[in-house]
Amino acid sequence: MRQLYNSLGLAAVLALLIAFFGFQSEYFLTWGNFVAVANQIPDALLIAIGMTFVLIIGEIDLSVGAVLALCGAVLGVAMVDWGLPFFVAVPITLAVGAACGLANGLITVRWQLPSFIVTLGMMEVARGAAYMVTDSTTIYIGRPVDWLMGVTVADLSVLFFGALVVAFLAQGFLSMTIWGRGLLALGSNTEAARLSGISTSRLKVLVFVGSGVCAALASIVLCARLSSADPNMGMGYELYAIAAVVVGGTSLLGGRGSVVNTVFGVLTIAILGTGLVQIDVEDPVKRIVTGTVVVVAVIVDYYRGRMTKQ
Amino acid sequence: MLKQAYVTLALAVVIALSGCGGSQPEPSQDPVAEAQENRPVVALIMKSLANEFFKTMEDGARAHQSAHPSDYELITEGIKDELDVNRQVQLIEQMVARGVDAIVLAPADSKALVAVCKRAQDKGVVVVNIDNKLDAAVLTDQEMAVPFVGPDNRAGAKKVGDYLATQLTAGDEVAIIEGVPSAYNAVQRKLGFEDAMKAAGMNVVTNQSAGWEQAKANQVVSALLTSHPELKAILCANDSMAQGAVSALRAAGKLSSVKVVGFDNISAAQALLKEGALLATADQHGADLAVFGIEYALQMLASGDTPADQETPVDLITSAS
Numbered sequence: 085m086r087q088l089y090n091s092l093g094l095a096a097v098l099a100l101l102i103a104f105f106g107f108q109s110e111y112f113l114t115w116g117n118f119v120a121v122a123n124q125i126p127d128a129l130l131i132a133i134g135m136t137f138v139l140i141i142g143e144i145d146l147s148v149g150a151v152l153a154l155c156g157a158v159l160g161v162a163m164v165d166w167g168l169p170f171f172v173a174v175p176i177t178l179a180v181g182a183a184c185g186l187a188n189g190l191i192t193v194r195w196q197l198p199s200f201i202v203t204l205g206m207m208e209v210a211r212g213a214a215y216m217v218t219d220s221t222t223i224y225i226g227r228p229v230d231w232l233m234g235v236t237v238a239d240l241s242v243l244f245f246g247a248l249v250v251a252f253l254a255q256g257f258l259s260m261t262i263w264g265r266g267l268l269a270l271g272s273n274t275e276a277a278r279l280s281g282i283s284t285s286r287l288k289v290l291v292f293v294g295s296g297v298c299a300a301l302a303s304i305v306l307c308a309r310l311s312s313a314d315p316n317m318g319m320g321y322e323l324y325a326i327a328a329v330v331v332g333g334t335s336l337l338g339g340r341g342s343v344v345n346t347v348f349g350v351l352t353i354a355i356l357g358t359g360l361v362q363i364d365v366e367d368p369v370k371r372i373v374t375g376t377v378v379v380v381a382v383i384v385d386y387y388r389g390r391m392t393k394q
Numbered sequence: 395m396l397k398q399a400y401v402t403l404a405l406a407v408v409i410a411l412s413g414c415g416g417s418q419p420e421p422s423q424d425p426v427a428e429a430q431e432n433r434p435v436v437a438l439i440m441k442s443l444a445n446e447f448f449k450t451m452e453d454g455a456r457a458h459q460s461a462h463p464s465d466y467e468l469i470t471e472g473i474k475d476e477l478d479v480n481r482q483v484q485l486i487e488q489m490v491a492r493g494v495d496a497i498v499l500a501p502a503d504s505k506a507l508v509a510v511c512k513r514a515q516d517k518g519v520v521v522v523n524i525d526n527k528l529d530a531a532v533l534t535d536q537e538m539a540v541p542f543v544g545p546d547n548r549a550g551a552k553k554v555g556d557y558l559a560t561q562l563t564a565g566d567e568v569a570i571i572e573g574v575p576s577a578y579n580a581v582q583r584k585l586g587f588e589d590a591m592k593a594a595g596m597n598v599v600t601n602q603s604a605g606w607e608q609a610k611a612n613q614v615v616s617a618l619l620t621s622h623p624e625l626k627a628i629l630c631a632n633d634s635m636a637q638g639a640v641s642a643l644r645a646a647g648k649l650s651s652v653k654v655v656g657f658d659n660i661s662a663a664q665a666l667l668k669e670g671a672l673l674a675t676a677d678q679h680g681a682d683l684a685v686f687g688i689e690y691a692l693q694m695l696a697s698g699d700t701p702a703d704q705e706t707p708v709d710l711i712t713s714a715s
Contacts, residue, residue, distance in 0.1 A: 111492040120491035124484050220603065222576040224505040226535045233509070309483055311509035311536075314576060316477040361488050367443050367472055 094332065094348035098355065105359030112362045119239045121358050126247035127152075127302040127309075128324060129350045132332075133247075133254050134298030135325040136346045137291045140258075141271045142338025143192065143199040145292065147206035148299045148325060151184045152318035153214040156303035160223035160313025170228055178300045184210055185296020189289030199292075207322070214315040223313040232308035243305050248347075250301065255343040263287065272339030328353050331381040352377075434495035434695050435467045436688055439485050441502050441526075443472035445606065445634055446660040447680045448500070451525075454681025455688060466692060469494065476574055476606045479503045483510045490514045496691035498684060500525035504578035508532045511540055520694045524687035526579040541694070542703045543687045545678040547582035547657075548589070550708030551631070554655050555590025557674045557710055558627055561653060564595035566626035569618050571639060573606040573631040580606075583631040583657055591629075599625070604635045611638030619646050627653040633663040633675055640671045659711050667713045674712045682706065 106113040131148050138145045155177045162173035188206050192199045235242040258264035269277040270284050278284045302321075307313050326336075332349030334341030356377060360370045438455050440448040452470050459468040469489070473481045479502045487510065489497055497519055501507040508528055511521045515538060523540045533540060562568070570587050573580030584601065591598050599622050604611035615628060615638065628643075630636035636656030643649045649671055656663055659677035666672035686706055694700060709715075 114491065114493075116491040116493070117488070120484075120487045124487065127480075220575045222503050222505045224508075224529070224532050224535070226532070230509050233513075306480060309509075310479065310503075310506035311532075312503075312506045314479050314503055314506045316503075316574070316576070317480060319477055357484075358488055361471060361485065362492060364469060367474070371474070 091342075091344055091348065094345055094352070098348060098352055101352065101355050101359065105355070105362060109359070109362040112359060115239075117358065117362070121354055122244045123233075123241045124358075125350055125354050126241070126243040127305040128321070128328065128354065129247045129347065130250060130298045130302040130305065131321050131325040132328045132346050132350050133251055133343055134295035135322075135329050136332075136334055136341050136343050137254070137258070137267065138199075138295050139326070139329055139334050139336060140267050140338060140341040141288060141291055142274075143288070143291070144326070144336075145188065145199065145203045145295045146322045147184065147188060147203040147210055148295060148302075149318035149321035150207045150210035150214065151181055151296055151299040152303045152306065152321060153315055154184065154210040154217070155181045155300040156307050156313040156317055157214040157217045157223070157315055159229070159303060159307055160225055161217050163225050163228055164223050174304060177304060178297055181296040181298075181300025181303070182293050183296070184299070185293040186289065188296070189292030192292065193285045193288050211315075218313060218315040220315060222310075222315070224311065225307060225313060226311055229304075229307050230309075230311040232304075243308065247305070250298075251343050251347050258343060263290075267291065268339060268341075270338075271335075271341075324353065327378045331378060433464060433466050434692065435469065435493070436496045436498060436691055437469045437471065437489040437492075437494045438498045438684055438688065439482060439489070440470070440472040440500045440684075441482075442474065442476045442606070444475060445632075446662065447632070447634075447658045448472055450660070450680045451500070451684045455684040457681075458685045458688065466688070468688070473502065476502055476577075479506050482507060486510045486514055490517050490519055494519060495695055496520040496522065498522045498524055498687040498691055500684075501528060501577075502526075503574075503576050504529040505532045505576070508536055508538075508540075512536045512538050515540075520691050522687045522691045522694070524683055526577050527582075529578060539700065541690065541700050543690050543706065544683060544704075545706045545708040547579045547678075547708070548586040550676040550678060551583040551586025551629075551657060552590045553586075553708065553710045554657065554674050554676050555587045555629060556594070557712060558629065558653060558655050559590055559594030559596065561673065562594070562596060562626055566596055567599045567622060567624045568596050568627040568629060569599055569615075569622065569625055570601045571611055571614060571628060571630040571635050572601060572603045573635070575603050580631055587629040587631075596627075604630075604638065606632055606634060608634045608638040611635035612642045613638075615639040615642035616646065619643070619648060619652075625652055627655070627673075630654065630656045632656060633658040633660045633672075636672055636675070637662055637666065640666055644671075663711075667711065670713065674710060676708050677711050678708045679706065 158180045159173050159177040162168045162176050188203050192202045232243060233241055266282045266287055270287055274284055306317050328349040329346050331352055332345035356374055440451055471485045482502050497514055514521055521540050523542045524544050527542050528540055568591055570584055572584045602614050604614045628639045630639055633656040636654050639654050643652050653673045655673050656675040659675045663672055663675045683706060
């Protein structure tokens with residue numbers, strides 16, 4: 085019930101934002117603009133889905149942007165230098181993402197370290213590795229990857245639908261499976277979860293692997309959009325994802341969260357970004373507004389949490 | 395439950411108000427604009443607005459538009475730093491969705507921006523490339539052509555390098571601080587510096603990228619000063635990085651023994667030239683560059699065909715000039 089209320093509240097905020105920008109700019113409420121927004125969010129959404137799970141168990145993953153860049157770099161090298169076809173290069177890319185996540189998870193669990201530090205380290209390692217494999221230059225892949233952008237249903241790219249499917253499956257996993265409930269339990273009280281027979285270490289590692297795989301999926305989206313693998317890509321994505329997930333009402337302290345609300349969080353930030361461009365706001369103002377919205381959303385979340393307890 | 399609804403509403407109001415604070419007056423409320431409903435819309439999309447070079451470019455474009463209000467409507471956008479390539483792609487997509495007639499683009503990456511330009515052209519938008527040239531091989535692969543209006547960065551960098559060489563003796567150790575290696579103009583400037591240094595018989599001990607950014611250049615140069623104590627000159631591919639180099643030299647007390655050159659002639663560089671901390675820079679007339687691109691786009695919109703690429707001037711700037 086509370087879940088439903090949260091979603092409704094977010095949908096209301098989104099509707100108000102859309103109405104506001106629609107009122108301010110004649111271009112905003114057009115099909116073309118809607119398509120532009122929809123086709124821009126799959127990468128951010130995928131990263132945010134992985135991040136939702138990480139935040140639910142009370143951890144954080146700062147490495148996603150850099151892991152994305154490394155995965156993209158590997159995709160580029162695999163396709164251009166090794167001449168592998170797309171469908172062979174993709175599993176390799178996913179494996180790289182999973183390996184980075186596995187390293188994050190195992191190190192965090194084995195030495196009981198704060199994931200903030202472990203993933204901060206991975207952020208540097210993966211970014212450096214991305215520069216190393218690409219020789220610090222953009223690898224142009226071209227049609228073998230950007231055909232993905234051309235596969236559309238009613239102008240909406242297949243990548244958009246793909247990301248929605250991943251969100252759907254992730255929500256199903258979270259709310260319908262025993263592991264999903266285990267994650268929520270783990271996030272609210274690790275010790276209690278462990279005593280009730282949940283394999284907390286294994287679940288934690290699994291969540292980090294999931295986050296890495298999401299970053300790898302996002303890298304494929306970005307490579308398709310840019311027709312190339314750019315070692316600089318994904319910079320700052322970790323903060324964007326954390327902001328989107330938190331705006332969606334997932335708690336930074338763990339134990340609470342939903343993928344559906346993350347979808348709304350990503351949409352809110354994307355609509356804000358697009359809307360502010362459409363009404364010709366100056367760049368510094370855009371950043372101030374976006375930052376303010378994130379903080380206000382967390383303040384609202386604080387009151388929401390308090391009222392639920394009462 | 396009701397209280398929760400109020401909180402949500404309050405959030406929405408805050409968002410709406412913060413949006414209002416920054417919004418511009420509606421163009422259609424302006425009687426002059428109303429009379430010019432049919433003028434073409436040109437979007438100028440630049441790189442980092444934190445770099446003064448692009449701020450100058452934006453100001454130049456705005457001044458030009460104010461002088462020719464009936465010819466076109468101008469939208470200017472930039473990205474937060476030089477590396478935010480995806481954001482630039484998104485901006486182009488949004489401009490296309492908004493239905494602009496032409497896009498004048500200073501691409502943050504020579505390869506990764508080509509595909510989105512192709513998508514814009516397919517939707518009938520005129521695209522003009524300024525400042526940093528799109529990669530020729532990638533353009534061929536995408537079976538498209540984008541006219542380029544801009545300076546010959548390699549020749550410009552060579553001019554600066556040649557001048558520096560007159561102040562050094564053959565065999566002196568020099569270092570090159572590059573921009574983002576994935577950008578065409580970064581590569582061209584590096585090549586221009588190398589041309590000049592090779593011709594004068596200098597010893598280029600290292601090539602390092604500082605990603606066009608001042609802070610990064612400061613870090614890189616500080617490290618270089620320790621590893622190459624005999625360094626006599628530092629060639630920076632833009633003035634922001636030259637500024638970073640100068641502050642690193644100042645901190646190390648080597649400002650008088652190591653010469654620094656830059657590129658772009660931003661206002662901070664003029665101050666450094668005056669005090670002698672910077673030896674030379676190159677002016678590629680950033681304010682005019684966007685204007686050339688816009689005029690070119692308007693010409694293409696009017697005539698319907700693509701004129702040849704246009705080279706814009708680059709001048710050597712020293713404390714004497």
